[in-house]
Amino acid sequence: MSVNKWLMPLGFGLLSLFLSQGVSCAEATAQINQDSSCMKCHKRNGAMHGHHAQDSLKLSCSSCHGERGNHPRKPNNMMVFSSESNLSLESKNAVCLKCHIPTKLAKKEWTHNVHAQKTSCTSCHKLHPKLDPMTGLSDQDRSQERSNVCRNCHTVQR
Amino acid sequence: MENSRRHFLKRTCALVAGASVYPLSRNDANAETDIETNDIKYAMLHDETKCIGCNACVDACREVNQVPEGVSRLSIERSEPYGEYPDQFYHFTRHSCEHCEAAPCVTVCPTGAAFIDKETGIVAVNADRCVGCLYCIAACPYEVRFINPVTKAADKCDFCRETNLKQGKQPACVEACPTKALVFGNLKDPKSELVTLLKANPTKRSKLDLGTRPKLFRIKAKEGEIIL
Numbered sequence: 497m498s499v500n501k502w503l504m505p506l507g508f509g510l511l512s513l514f515l516s517q518g519v520s521c522a523e524a525t526a527q528i529n530q531d532s533s534c535m536k537c538h539k540r541n542g543a544m545h546g547h548h549a550q551d552s553l554k555l556s557c558s559s560c561h562g563e564r565g566n567h568p569r570k571p572n573n574m575m576v577f578s579s580e581s582n583l584s585l586e587s588k589n590a591v592c593l594k595c596h597i598p599t600k601l602a603k604k605e606w607t608h609n610v611h612a613q614k615t616s617c618t619s620c621h622k623l624h625p626k627l628d629p630m631t632g633l634s635d636q637d638r639s640q641e642r643s644n645v646c647r648n649c650h651t652v653q654r
Numbered sequence: 655m656e657n658s659r660r661h662f663l664k665r666t667c668a669l670v671a672g673a674s675v676y677p678l679s680r681n682d683a684n685a686e687t688d689i690e691t692n693d694i695k696y697a698m699l700h701d702e703t704k705c706i707g708c709n710a711c712v713d714a715c716r717e718v719n720q721v722p723e724g725v726s727r728l729s730i731e732r733s734e735p736y737g738e739y740p741d742q743f744y745h746f747t748r749h750s751c752e753h754c755e756a757a758p759c760v761t762v763c764p765t766g767a768a769f770i771d772k773e774t775g776i777v778a779v780n781a782d783r784c785v786g787c788l789y790c791i792a793a794c795p796y797e798v799r800f801i802n803p804v805t806k807a808a809d810k811c812d813f814c815r816e817t818n819l820k821q822g823k824q825p826a827c828v829e830a831c832p833t834k835a836l837v838f839g840n841l842k843d844p845k846s847e848l849v850t851l852l853k854a855n856p857t858k859r860s861k862l863d864l865g866t867r868p869k870l871f872r873i874k875a876k877e878g879e880i881i882l
Contacts, residue, residue, distance in 0.1 A: 598739045606687065606732065612740030639713050646708035647832040 524565040527551045560591050560623075561640070576619040588616040605634055622647065669783065683846070685853045695841040696813055697753070697869035698828075699851055704835035705746040709731050714830030718817050725800045727751070727811040728827055737767040745875045748836075751811035752860065752868030753799045759790035759799060759808075767809065773813060773868065775841075776815050781807035796868075824865050841869070 526549045529535060534542055534557045548555055558564065565572040575581075579590055589612070601608040621628050633642045707730055710786045715721060733745035751837035757777045760768045767783035768790050770776070771776060771804065784807035790798045814825040830837045853875025857871040 563825055602735070606735070607740040607742065609735050609739065610744065612742070614723050643708040643710035643713060643832075643844070646706055647710065650708065651832045652834045 508653065528555055528557065531557055537568070541624075544624055546623050546628055550625050579619065583615070585616050588618065592617045615649075671843040692773060693840075694773060694843045695869070697775075697839065697841045697848060698813070698825075699837040699857065699871045700748040701835045701837070701851075701855075701873040702746055703873055703878065704833045705730065705748075705875075706833055706835075707744060707746045708832065710830040711748075711827035711836065712831060713798060713836065714826040715814075718814060718826035720804075721809075722802065722804050724810070727798075727809065735815065737865075746764065748870070748872070749796075749798065749833075750797050750870070751777060752866070752870040753811075753813070755867035756772070757866060758793040758795065762793040766790065771815065774813075774815070774819075776813050777810075778812045778815055779808050779810065781805045781809070784808050795864050795866060872880055 511512055526544065528549050528551075529540075529543050535589045542557070560575065560577075565574065575583060575588070575591060577583070581588070586640045598608070598612065621630050630645075632638065633645065665865040676690060708732055711729060712726060712728055716726065720801075723728055728748065728750040731747045731749050733747075735744055735865055737741045737743060744774050745792065753776060755770075755775070757768070757770060760770055760777060763769075764787060765783045765785055767780045768787070769778060769780065773780050776850065781802075786801060786806055788801070788808075791801070794810075799808050799810045801807070813819060814823075816827055818829070825836075825838050828838045837848050837851055839851075841847060852871060858874050859868045861868070
């Protein structure tokens with residue numbers, strides 16, 4: 497019995513270690529990061545490490561950022577999601593909503609509903625880093641972190 | 655001779671009677687003036703139009719008052735979403751002790767553990783006196799009381815009477831609220847922010863028809879649907 501008690505967590509630990517190894521290996525070789533035409537210049541800021549880098553999603557840079565067109569020399573239709581970008585909120589969010597269904601988003605997290613017309617997805621979610629800062633934020637033990645995210649915008653002067 | 659003895663007895667009796675009644679009457683008079691001169695009556699206002707449901711108040715309460723996991727003195731209840739995507743909103747309602755003036759929990763408590771603090775009007779619990787009979791939990795119409803698994807006594811919001819108020823601070827939830835949806839103050843101070851807001855806004859209190867005279871006021875959020 498006591499051996500079993502030890503073996504279970506050990507097994508899980510090893511399994512998760514292997515899995516994480518696998519993921520990081522996959523990242524390095526992820527198809528999306530092999531796109532030489534983008535990565536030639538965007539080696540530093542272009543690599544995808546997050547969930548969206550998975551090969552099985554079959555995403556490329558252009559799936560979100562749009563076709564290259566005349567970029568970088570002439571005016572073009574490339575999409576940039578940073579806060580400095582002057583893209584409209586709707587056009588930014590439309591990119592995410594190509595795959596993500598609002599009802600499913602609402603089921604996962606109620607705050608999606610109220611922010612749908614007010615903030616862009618990317619003002620909270622970050623897709624390029626390994627871990628989206630919003631991941632797991634609805635866990636019970638991270639409620640304080642969660643309310644701090646709300647506080648970033650919803651604060652009045654006292 | 656006979657006459658003077660009778661006089662003496664009469665006067666002594668009168669004096670004794672007078673002396674025994676006097677302190678009683680004086681005490682009564684004092685008690686009344688005490689209530690009149692007492693100029694603190696704490697209350698709270700939850701502006702539901704400002705609340706964003708971030709639960710910062712709940713976390714702050716837990717931390718400051720050492721409320722164990724699994725129970726809570728304060729919670730924010732979220733409604734189902736109103737409206738259609740993408741234009742939706744929720745209602746948030748504070749669920750915590752309403753600090754009734756005529757508190758049923760205090761009336762039913764057999765040991766005097768539940769009491770109303772005469773100086774502040776706060777409904778509080780003396781954990782040392784509580785025997786855990788659960789009468790108060792059954793009696794509270796707002797269902798805000800619970801047995802604290804650590805102290806084994808009935809527990810609930812006491813406006814941080816033992817913690818923040820003692821240190822001269824506002825209750826933890828009020829301090830934590832990022833949108834200033836919670837306002838705590840003295841009902842008897844006409845210049846307090848609380849009273850000014852109460853005078854300027856239509857407010858609601860829950861279950862008023864029970865005669866509990868609660869001191870948790872709410873500025874209600876806009877109606878979400880048509881109710882016929």
